[in-house]
Structures are given as structure tokens and as C-alpha cells.
Amino acid sequence: MGLSNEEVVLRCVGLGVLSHVCYFVHGEHTLRAPLYVKTVVLGPPAFSVLLTRLSFLTFWQAVQVTALGCLAYLGGIFVSMLVYRTCLHPLRRFPGPWLAQYTQFYHFFKVKDKIDNYRHLARLHAEYGDYVRVGPNLLSVADPDMIGVMFDRDTKFEKADWYDIGYPWTSLTQIRDKSLHDDRRRHGWDAAFTAKALRNYDARIVKYADQLVAQMCRRSGEVVDAARWFEWYSFDIMGDLAFGRAFNAVQMGQSHIYIDTMHETSPFPLGCLATMPWVIHTMGSIIPDRLNPFMRLVRYSAECIEQQKEKAQIAQKGKTEPAEPDIMTQILNKGPFFVDDPKRDDLLLVGDARLLIVAGSDTTAAAITCAFYQLAKDESHVLKLRAELDAEGIRNDGNLTVQKLHKLKFLDGFIRETLRLYPPVPGGTFRNTPKEGVVINGQALPGGVKVIAPQYLIHRSSKAFEDPDEFVPERWTTLKDRLVKKDAWFPFSTGKFACIGKQLALDEIRAVVAKMVLEFDIVFAEGETGRALLEESQDIFTMVMAKLNLCFIKRGINTG
Structure with a gap:
């Protein structure tokens, strides 16, 4: 017996939430991002063809089920992500623009016209103080005492994934x-x-x-x-x-x-x-x-x-x-x-x-x-x-x-x-x-x-x-x-x-x-x-x- 549309949606939403909680919240994903994008683009068509061959569904029925499942899966990921960034993220107590806590694209749209990243940060710090949440997982610190702690020879701070931008031409x-x-x-x-x-x-x-x-x-x-x-x-x-x-x-x-x-x-x-x-x-x-x-x-x-x-x-x-x-x-x-x-x-x-x-x-x-x-x-x-x-x-x-x-x-x-x-x-x-x-x-x-x-x-x-x-x-x-x-x-x-x-x-x-x-x-x-x-x-x-x-x-x- 096949699954109803409602069952497909519920299971895929749950799988999306589970993927976010158990996988995407942990570690870095910069170097794997191209694979994710290709999977999102190429995965649904491939799955539709596979579903047609392995079931009694017509191709268009398989496309419909795949599209419904993919949308539900991605929806589960994004709902879980929004809840996490609002209520559970370690940076949730730091002040900052409310949109910045949900997406780093907020920063992009603020600087894209003038390419003025440091001036944008200056405006935010003028409004919110020395410690500002400027992204879902990004904190900007304008406290001079940060320097010794962050850059000391024995510091435990590590270079972030920004340094992977040039990969594989690492310098x-x-x-x-x-x-x-x-x-x-x-x-x-x-x-x-x-x-x-x-x-x-x-x-x-x-x-x-x-x-x-x-x-x-x-x-x-x-x-x-x-x-x-x-x-x-x-x-x-x-x-x-x-x-x-x-x-x-x-x-x-x-x-x-x-x-x-x-x-x-x-x-x-x-x-x-x-x-x-x-x-x-x-x-x-x-x-x-x-x-x-x-x-x-x-x-x-x-x-x-x-x-x-x-x-x-x-x-x-x-x-x-x-x-x-x-x-x-x-x-x-x-x-x-x-x-x-x-x-x-x-x-x-x-x-x-x-x-x-x-x-x-x-x-x-x-x-x-x-x-x-x-x-x-x-x-x-x-x-x-x-x-x-x-x-x-x-x-x-x-x-x-x-x-x-x-x-x-x-x-x-x-x-x-x-x-x-x-x-x-x-x-x-x-x-x-x-x-x-x-x-x-x-x-x-x-x-x-x-x-x-x-x-x-x-x-x-x-x-x-x-x-x-x-x-x-x-x-x-x-x-x-x-x-x-x-x-x-x-x-x-x-x-x-x-x-x-x-x-x-x-x-x-x-x-x-x-x-x-x-x-x-x-x-x-x-x-x-x-x-x-x-x-x-x-x-x-x-x-x-x-x-x-x-x-x-x-x-x-x-x-x-």
C-alpha cells in the first residue's frame, strides 16, 4: 500500500528536522556546500526516475511525490533552523538586528550596494554596543580587550571557515x-x-x-x-x-x-x-x-x-x-x-x-x-x-x-x-x-x-x-x-x-x-x-x- 500525500509530508518534515538537529547544526559545511547544492538540483530528477522504475507510479506521479517530499524535507530543515536560531542558539542573548539572527543574507543585502562592510558594522555597534550578533552564528566584538585573548600566541581561538574561501588554492x-x-x-x-x-x-x-x-x-x-x-x-x-x-x-x-x-x-x-x-x-x-x-x-x-x-x-x-x-x-x-x-x-x-x-x-x-x-x-x-x-x-x-x-x-x-x-x-x-x-x-x-x-x-x-x-x-x-x-x-x-x-x-x-x-x-x-x-x-x-x-x-x- 502506498503512502498518502499527508504521510509523505509528515515523514519528510520529520526527516528534515532530524537532519538539521543531528547533522547540520554540528560542524562546518563550507567545503561540502557544492555537494549539497548539486544534490538539491540533481537529486529530485534522479529520484523521480528511480521511483518510476521501482514502483507502479507514472513518471508524472513520481515527479509529484518527489516534489512534495523535497519541499516538505526542506521545510522541516528551515522550520527547525528558525526555531534553533531564535530559541536555542548560543548567541541568542546577544543584541543585534532581528533579521540577522535568522540569515546571513541580511548582511549581504545591507552591504551589496556600497560594498561597505566595516561601515555597516560601525552602524550596528553604534546602535547595539560592543557585542553584536551580526549573523545566525557570527558575533562582532568591538571591545579592545578582545585582542589579547583572540590573538595571543597561546590563544585557543581557531581560524574560521572563511579561510577556506580559496580552496583548493590554499595559501x-x-x-x-x-x-x-x-x-x-x-x-x-x-x-x-x-x-x-x-x-x-x-x-x-x-x-x-x-x-x-x-x-x-x-x-x-x-x-x-x-x-x-x-x-x-x-x-x-x-x-x-x-x-x-x-x-x-x-x-x-x-x-x-x-x-x-x-x-x-x-x-x-x-x-x-x-x-x-x-x-x-x-x-x-x-x-x-x-x-x-x-x-x-x-x-x-x-x-x-x-x-x-x-x-x-x-x-x-x-x-x-x-x-x-x-x-x-x-x-x-x-x-x-x-x-x-x-x-x-x-x-x-x-x-x-x-x-x-x-x-x-x-x-x-x-x-x-x-x-x-x-x-x-x-x-x-x-x-x-x-x-x-x-x-x-x-x-x-x-x-x-x-x-x-x-x-x-x-x-x-x-x-x-x-x-x-x-x-x-x-x-x-x-x-x-x-x-x-x-x-x-x-x-x-x-x-x-x-x-x-x-x-x-x-x-x-x-x-x-x-x-x-x-x-x-x-x-x-x-x-x-x-x-x-x-x-x-x-x-x-x-x-x-x-x-x-x-x-x-x-x-x-x-x-x-x-x-x-x-x-x-x-x-x-x-x-x-x-x-x-x-x-x-x-x-x-x-x-x-x-x-x-x-x-x-x-x-x-x-x-x-
């Missing part, structure tokens, strides 16, 4: 296993960023800073989009230092297809869907490679790796060292990381190649752009920087070195303050709380939930910095009483997973700021206020900066 930063991450860092990465290695990069940093100065000399007094030029400068440096393969964007005065492709393809997935890594991973899995613009970045990264392998082989045969060492060569010289799995090793290298270029460029470019916004806004900073450079006898000539800039305290404070007010990763990174949970300032954070600590908000917290919205470089030098909680400054993250390229990024910023203030007066172009930069720049995990129209006027030239 160093996306390795979630702590011991494996440490092993990978020791496999060439640490050697490529020692103090000695950094000194080998200094001359090339200065070379690209000189190229930028030369280009601005040709455009003295003209309106230029400074954000684009600083972007090209940082990408040129990382292309050269990573692979000995510069993009030549500054020299040519135009962008490179890799830079354009990255910024054209990243805003929607990384800017809108970053809180739903399963969607990004699913999209990447089901879109054919020939239609997926992300694959252009993968192919370029793979080309860079192959070129470096060939160079390394030639050097080994000739028993010579490269004239200008690069980062990837030092990693390759260590040999395969996954010795028994060449395919996985190749995927890791491609992921690392993309990491070197993107993470080492976008972040630095954003910081430099914001630094020059402040220089154009307040000439006193320019004058103080020049006075400090003059006091040390530093001129924009062949004797200017990155090493000489390390001793400049105001320059260091100026850069630190820029990174405080305008952190290059403003929305923060995703972590899972330890199973036993954690208590911060009396707030009990449950175990096994996802949290973020937005850099933008913590850097502007009055609990950490006096007059937090004011740009005061001296708070790092002569006005240290304005540092309430110095440890709350973490633009490069901190602890075990701190950015390995921190010192390199600081050197790039030091060089271009020093050379430009020595060479030019820096002013806003007519009509420029910085509004677009502050309100229209896009948060795609790193920042893609909006236009900043400046005039770089050669010093000593009378423009009147």
Missing part, C-alpha cells in the same frame, strides 16, 4: 591548522623576511619610489588620481620582490591586467559574501573555469611559479645565486612542502603566489593613499616630516636609504596613526571561539561560535585611544598619554598569525612618504575634499580605494 595565511601553518612559515617564508633579506629588498623599494617621484615631476601641478598611482607603486614592488617580475605600472603610467582583473572580480564575492564563505566556495566550484574570471588570477600566479622554477633550476645548474633575490625563489629552494602530494604542493604554491601579490599590495596601497589624504588635509604634518628629515640630513638623492628612515620617530608615528584610523583590513578576520568558551570583561562568549574583531572600530574605541577620531601622530611619540591601550593597535594582526610582511610594508610606506614630501607640496585638487575616499572606498577584506585627486607641486615652483 600560507589560509592554512587553519596551527602546526601546519608554523611548518609552512619555516619552509622558506621566514627566511624570505629576515632582517638580512629585507635589506636586500631596500634598493628595489627605493627604485620604484623614484619612478613614482619622476612620474609626478612630469605631472607637477596637474590633477592625478593618487589612489591609482599608489596602487601601481605597491603592486610593482610586490611583483618584483615576489617573482622578479614587476608589473611596470608606474613606469608605463597605466594599470596591468592582473591588477584590473583582481579589482573587477573581488568586490562582489569578497565584499558582499565574505560572511558566507559557503556561497563563494560553491560559486567557484560550479562556474566553468573558462567563465570564471578568478581563474585568470590563478593562471597568472601559476605562470609566475613556473617561471621561478625554471630560474631556480638554471641557478642550481650554474651554482649561482640570483643577483636580486626574490621571495618565491627562497620558498622554492626549500623543495616541496607536501613531498608525497605534488598536486597539493602545486596548489599551495599558486595560493601563495596570489597571497604575495594581493595581500602585499592592496593593504600597502590603501595605507599610503590614506597617509597622503592626511598630508593634503593638514600641511603641518608635511612640515614636521620635512623638519625631521632635514634634522637627520636626509635628502632625496642617491644617499637616501630605507635604513636611514627607520630612526625617524615622527615618520613612524605618522604611519602608525594612519594605520590606526585607516586599517587596511577594517572589517577584521574570522575566528572560532574555543569549545569551552571565553569570558571577556564579564561577557561570556559561548564556545564554537564565529567571531570577528573589526579593526576599524577597535582602533577608534575611546577605551583604547584618547580622542580616538582625531589624527594625532604625536600619540606615538611625545603624547603617549593618549594611548590608553597600546595593544589595541593591530593593523597587521598580532600573535601567532601576525602578518609576516609587516616590516616590508612599513618600509614601502616610509620610502614613498619621505621621498614625496621632500620633493613636492601636496594639495587637494580643486573640489576635492576626500569625501569619496572616505565614503566610497570598498571593503573587500582589504580596501579598494576610491579616487583621491591630488596635485603634487614641485617644491620651489611658483604656481601663482
